[in-house]
Amino acid sequence: MKKLRIGIIGCGTIGSALARAVERRFSKHAHLAYIAELDRPKADRLIHSLKAKPLLLSIAQLVKRSDFIIEAASAKISGGIAHSALKRNKEILVMSVGGLLASFSSLERILKCTKGTLYIPSGAVAGIDAVLASREGKIRSATLITRKPPAGLRGAPFFKTSKIKLERVRKETLIFEGNVIQAVKAFPKNVNVSALLALAGIGPRKTKVRLYTSPKYTKNSHEIIVEGDCGVVHTRTDNMPSKENPKTSALAIRSAEALLTKVFSRFKVGT
Ligand SMILES: NC(=O)c1ccc[n+]([C@@H]2O[C@H](COP(=O)([O-])OP(=O)(O)OC[C@H]3O[C@@H](n4cnc5c(N)ncnc54)[C@H](O)[C@@H]3O)[C@@H](O)[C@H]2O)c1
Structure with missing residues (x-):
């Protein structure tokens, strides 16, 4: 099976932890192909530390080229990214959940006709x-x-x-x-x-x-x-x-990793 091309937007605490997780744990299913990050030196440091050597792209290019997008940047942009990813029938995992609320009704309309999926991890909370x-x-x-x-x-x-x-x-x-x-x-x-x-x-x-x-x-x-x-x-x-x-709580990072495990697994526990 062809590996999913993963694109990560935001290479801070969560984004870089997930980049390392994709390389370490999900390489059978996915390849970290692209990143988008405002802070160029931070992006360079991450690229340097990874075997995959993802390409640094603009957000628009990343959304266009990736199969699976991980947003870990900012609530200011997460809603817009979710819209454009789902319009292009992409899979997207959003960490900046608060940014989805302002335009959630239009997101719901897109969700009715997209072939993509919007994933929101449980974050730092149980229940x-x-x-x-x-x-x-x-x-x-x-x-x-x-x-x-x-x-x-x-x-x-x-x-x-x-x-x-x-x-x-x-x-x-x-x-x-x-x-x-x-x-x-x-x-x-x-x-x-x-x-x-x-x-x-x-x-x-x-x-x-x-x-x-x-x-x-x-x-x-x-x-x-x-x-x-x-x-x-x-x-x-x-x-x-x-x-x-x-x-950011450490569990929020683990929760996104657990969601990726669920996405790539045939064994799905929990609602
Ligand atoms: N869902 C949850 O439970 C949960 C928990 C913690 C944090 N978060 C959210 O996840 C996001 C990431 O958290 P973090 O701890 O990694 O933050 P962080 O500040 O460590 O990293 C964010 C990175 O995104 C980059 N960035 C910001 N705006 C960007 C843009 N327009 N284009 C490209 N890059 C951009 C920043 O330069 C930074 O490197 C935040 O929005 C945070 O509020 C969600």
């Missing part, structure tokens, strides 16, 4: 399997409670207008409460998990988010509470922040 199963019945409410150390929130647009100053936070503080649409605008790099929960469950308007921070936190923690016909799904995941990027 998406049970939320999907609950949705087959009725879900009455869905809430995400996220706890992140200040370093994992720094730079978020929320702080441009908020009176809360992260460096002055001394104890556990509720810094944000709202729905997922508001959360992804305020924290586009920090609450992809909320967008994921919304897409798996009852949508971004009805899914609630509470975000806490404290200098005492050492982990990125996510609690899901979903109530419906099947009962209550209540999970908590305490994640080690990745060494390279404290906004």
Whole structure:
């Protein structure tokens, strides 16, 4: 069988880990053919470290030439990339999930006629399997409670207008409460998990988010509470922040690797 040509957009913490995983673990099925990255030296370092020597392309060229695209760049561009990949009947895995929400209704229209597939890994949270199963019945409410150390929130647009100053936070503080649409605008790099929960469950308007921070936190923690016909799904995941990027949990990288394993495997466990 012909190997899939993989293209990775964004070669930061997640993208470079997945590039190495494709080379190490999925070489029977796939070949890392292309990358797209704004930071040229970073791209060169990654290419140098890989046997595959992927070509550095523009995003448009990468989407055109790849069979399977991995987006690990930014919520600002993930929606547009998903649209163009699916219009070209490509397979695409999206990490910047929050970026899909703004144009999700047009994405749903494309999904009805594409021969491609949109994959969204479970990321840094446990329980998406049970939320999907609950949705087959009725879900009455869905809430995400996220706890992140200040370093994992720094730079978020929320702080441009908020009176809360992260460096002055001394104890556990509720810094944000709202729905997922508001959360992804305020924290586009920090609450992809909320967008994921919304897409798996009852949508971004009805899914609630509470975000806490404290200098005492050492982990990125996510609690899901979903109530419906099947009962209550209540999970908590305490994640080690990745060494390279404290906004990103190590489990999010593993979750994308696990999804790729599932894509290439004849043995698929879990909903
Ligand atoms: N789904 C999840 O559970 C989850 C978890 C963590 C992070 N994320 C998201 O995944 C994405 C990647 O995370 P990361 O930790 O690897 O981030 P990172 O900052 O380490 O890497 C992102 C890389 O993308 C590049 N980039 C940004 N915009 C680009 C563009 N327009 N074209 C080409 N390259 C571009 C940057 O230069 C950088 O090298 C982020 O959007 C992040 O919010 C999702």
